[in-house]
Amino acid sequence: MSAVAEPPQEMLEPGGPAEPFVHPALFYRDDDEYLSGTVPFIYEGLAAGEPVAVAVPGEKLALLRDALGTDAGAVRLMDMREAGRNPGRIIPGVLRAFADAQPAGPRVRIIGEPIWAGRSATEYPACVQHEALINAAFQGRAVTILCPYDAVRLDEHVLADAHATHPVVIPAGSGDLCDSAAYDWAGVVDRYNEPLPPPPAGLVLSFASGSLSQARHLATGEGARHGLTGVKLDDLALATAELVTNSVVHGGGTGELRVWTEDGYVVCDVRDGGRLTDPLAGRRPAARDQRGGRGLLLVNLVADLVRVHTGPDGTTVRCWFAV
Numbered sequence: 001m002s003a004v005a006e007p008p009q010e011m012l013e014p015g016g017p018a019e020p021f022v023h024p025a026l027f028y029r030d031d032d033e034y035l036s037g038t039v040p041f042i043y044e045g046l047a048a049g050e051p052v053a054v055a056v057p058g059e060k061l062a063l064l065r066d067a068l069g070t071d072a073g074a075v076r077l078m079d080m081r082e083a084g085r086n087p088g089r090i091i092p093g094v095l096r097a098f099a100d101a102q103p104a105g106p107r108v109r110i111i112g113e114p115i116w117a118g119r120s121a122t123e124y125p126a127c128v129q130h131e132a133l134i135n136a137a138f139q140g141r142a143v144t145i146l147c148p149y150d151a152v153r154l155d156e157h158v159l160a161d162a163h164a165t166h167p168v169v170i171p172a173g174s175g176d177l178c179d180s181a182a183y184d185w186a187g188v189v190d191r192y193n194e195p196l197p198p199p200p201a202g203l204v205l206s207f208a209s210g211s212l213s214q215a216r217h218l219a220t221g222e223g224a225r226h227g228l229t230g231v232k233l234d235d236l237a238l239a240t241a242e243l244v245t246n247s248v249v250h251g252g253g254t255g256e257l258r259v260w261t262e263d264g265y266v267v268c269d270v271r272d273g274g275r276l277t278d279p280l281a282g283r284r285p286a287a288r289d290q291r292g293g294r295g296l297l298l299v300n301l302v303a304d305l306v307r308v309h310t311g312p313d314g315t316t317v318r319c320w321f322a323v
Contacts (some may be wrong), residue, residue: 013246022045022144025166027151033173038111039067041146045109046074053098055080056113056204084114087130088300091137099143109143117153125192126307131165132198136280146269162210164188189279192307196318199269207244215244215257220260223266227323236321239269243317247272265320
């Protein structure tokens with residue numbers, strides 16, 4: 001069987017000269033190249049007794065399911081448009097959730113496609129930071145995460161960023177794995193730690209320890225007024241409570257809450273004087289015995305999108321909830 005997406009053996013062995021975590025970007029131009037780069041990768045994993053998961057957009061998921069036939073039942077299949085709508089959710093809720101559930105020993109294989117044509121300009125910085133942070137989240141682990149990129153429909157800057165977030169790449173149509181000269185995942189995280197667009201004029205609440213309940217009620221009232229109901233409204237309430245509590249506990253004791261609507265979303269924005277120094281904050285699954293430290297993780301798990309900007313003057317966390 002073709003070894004289209006298979007790294008050289010020395011890259012796979014923890015005792016070899018390279019990092020045991022393998023993170024290739026697969027560039028494809030059509031469905032045939034997509035299948036030739038992904039299906040052999042899946043079958044090689046199954047043949048080796050390795051757990052395999054696939055998290056890609058629904059139309060690609062259907063393509064792979066058809067190609068695998070009855071063997072699809074041996075693979076964990078997820079629609080990335082749902083599971084990874086918020087890129088900040090993908091590491092803890094998709095990749096680590098699968099990898100951490102597997103028994104020790106075999107290498108874990110995952111195909112993850114978090115960036116597709118149609119991702120908005122608002123979503124994209126969170127997407128590329130996610131791809132960069134995978135390298136930190138899985139460092140030292142015997143895991144291979146293959147990330148397909150549509151070389152025809154994605155913009156050139158997206159393809160360039162893929163070279164910077166992946167240590168190895170598979171050029172479209174080649175099947176050859178090669179080092180990426182542009183690889184610099186930490187530089188990408190810093191570059192996309194960009195100030196968020198100014199919020200529109202509207203509701204603003206300055207809060208402190210005595211007004212956390214007021215902040216939560218204000219946000220949910222605005223969310224309900226703009227069409228959020230049921231679970232979505234509960235998610236907004238949870239996210240607001242976690243963010244304002246984090247600001248009081250870790251961000252200097254005070255902050256500002258803003259809530260508004262844009263493009264079919266209710267947006268919640270919390271700013272404080274603290275600074276996030278851990279790029280993986282909110283992206284690690286919580287340990288079963290962990291007390292506290294779950295705030296930003298919970299926000300990532302419930303929101304449709306989360307963007308963060310942190311710097312010497314403070315931190316802003318902005319989250320979107322679809323109406």
